[in-house]
Amino acid sequence: xxxxLVNGSPHEHGCTDAALREVASAAExxxxxxxxxxxxxxxxxxxxxxxxCRDGHCLFGGEDGVNALIDRINACDxxxxxxxxxxxxxxxxxxSVLDRVFYAKRSFAGKPGAAVLSCRRSGGTxxxxxxxKYFTISAMxxxxxRYWNVVHGNTPxxxxxxxxxxxxxRTLGRNMAWLCKCIEAGKRSGVEFPPPEQHFAFTNFIx
Numbered sequence: 267x268x269x270x271l272v273n274g275s276p277h278e279h280g281c282t283d284a285a286l287r288e289v290a291s292a293a294e295x296x297x298x299x300x301x302x303x304x305x306x307x308x309x310x311x312x313x314x315x316x317x318x319c320r321d322g323h324c325l326f327g328g329e330d331g332v333n334a335l336i337d338r339i340n341a342c343d344x345x346x347x348x349x350x351x352x353x354x355x356x357x358x359x360x361x362s363v364l365d366r367v368f369y370a371k372r373s374f375a376g377k378p379g380a381a382v383l384s385c386r387r388s389g390g391t392x393x394x395x396x397x398x399k400y401f402t403i404s405a406m407x408x409x410x411x412r413y414w415n416v417v418h419g420n421t422p423x424x425x426x427x428x429x430x431x432x433x434x435x436r437t438l439g440r441n442m443a444w445l446c447k448c449i450e451a452g453k454r455s456g457v458e459f460p461p462p463e464q465h466f467a468f469t470n471f472i473x
Contacts, residue, residue, distance in 0.1 A: 267446045268299035270342040272335065274349040274360030276307035281384035282348040284422040288432050289346055289382065292439025298446060303338055305331065305363050312362040319370035332366050339367070339374060343446045344409070346438070347397055348382040354389035356396055368400050375405035376459035378445045380438055383416045384425060390416035405462075409445055411438040 271290055275282035290300040310330050318325045327333030339345050347364070349356040356364075368374075381397035383390045394414055401408050415438055417431035418424075426432065452458075 267297075267343040267443075267450060268301060268341075269293055269344040269346060269442055269446065270338050271300060271302050272345065272347045273302060273304045274347060274357050274363070275304075275384075276357065276359065277350075278304050278307075279422065280350070281417065281419055281422055281425045282350050282382070284419075284425040285382050285384050285417045285431070285435050286346060286348045288435035289380075289439040289442070292436040293443045294439075296440055296443035296447075298343075298443045301338065301342065303335055305335070305359060307359075310359045310362045311366075313365045313369055319366075322370060322372035324366045324370045327366070327370070330363075332363055332370075335363065336367050336371060339377070340372070342377075343450070344378040344380075344442050345374075346380045346382055346442065347400075348384070349393060349397065351383055351385035351389040351393045354392045356383075356393045361396075364397075364400050368404060371404065373404075375462070376449070377406050378409050378442060378449070379404075379406040380409040380442060381415060382435065382438070385416060385418060386420045387418065390414065390418075405459075407445065409438060409442045411435070411441060 271286045273283050294300055323333045349360045379401035381394055383393045391414055411434045413434050418428050
C-alpha cells in the first residue's frame with residue numbers, strides 16, 4: 267500500500283514539506299510506501315469550465331502536471347495534500363491544481379484523504395476547511411489526527427520545533443496507515459465501497 271503526499275507550496279523544501287515528511291515517516295513506520303509530488307512554482311491555469319475532461323484528464327494537464335497528479339492519485343491507496351497558508355487560504359497555485367484535478371477525476375471515491383497546513387501564525391483552520399471540501403465532494407473518507415492538521419513556523423527549522431504540530435503529523439500518518447489497512451482488509455473479506463446510484467441528481471435552486 268502506498269500514500270501520495272502532495273506538496274502544494276511554491277517552496278519544494280519549505281515548511282509544508284517538513285510537515286509532510288513527518289506524516290510520511292510515521293506512515294512508513296507502519297509499513298506503507300510513500301511518494302511525494304511537488305506541484306512546482308510556475309504559473310498554473312485554473313479551470314476554464316470547458317468540460318473536455320470527461321475522459322478523466324484535463325485538456326491542459328500535460329503542460330503543468332495536473333494529469334500526472336490525477337494518475338498518481340488513482341494509483342495510490344491514500345492521499346495527503348499539504349499547503350502553506352496564504353491570506354487565510356491555501357496557496358493559489360494549489361487551488362488551481364485541485365479545482366482541475368477534482369473536476370476531471372474519474373473517481374477517487376473510497377480513497378482516504380487528509381489535508382495538512384503550515385502557517386506562521388493563523389489561518390490554518392480556515393484553509394483546512396477549504397482543502398477538506400475537495401475530499402467530501404468526492405466520497406473520500408477524511409483521515410483525522412488528535413488535533414487539526416496544522417503546523418506553525420516561518421522556516422522548516424521552526425516547524426520541526428513545533429512539538430505539538432509534529433505529534434499531530436505523526437498521529438495523522440499512523441491513522442492514515444490504519445485506515446488504508448482497514449480498507450484493504452475489508453476488500454479481502456468481500457466488503458467493497460458502495461457503488462453510486464445510477465441516476466445522478468443535479469438540482470438547480472432557480473425554478
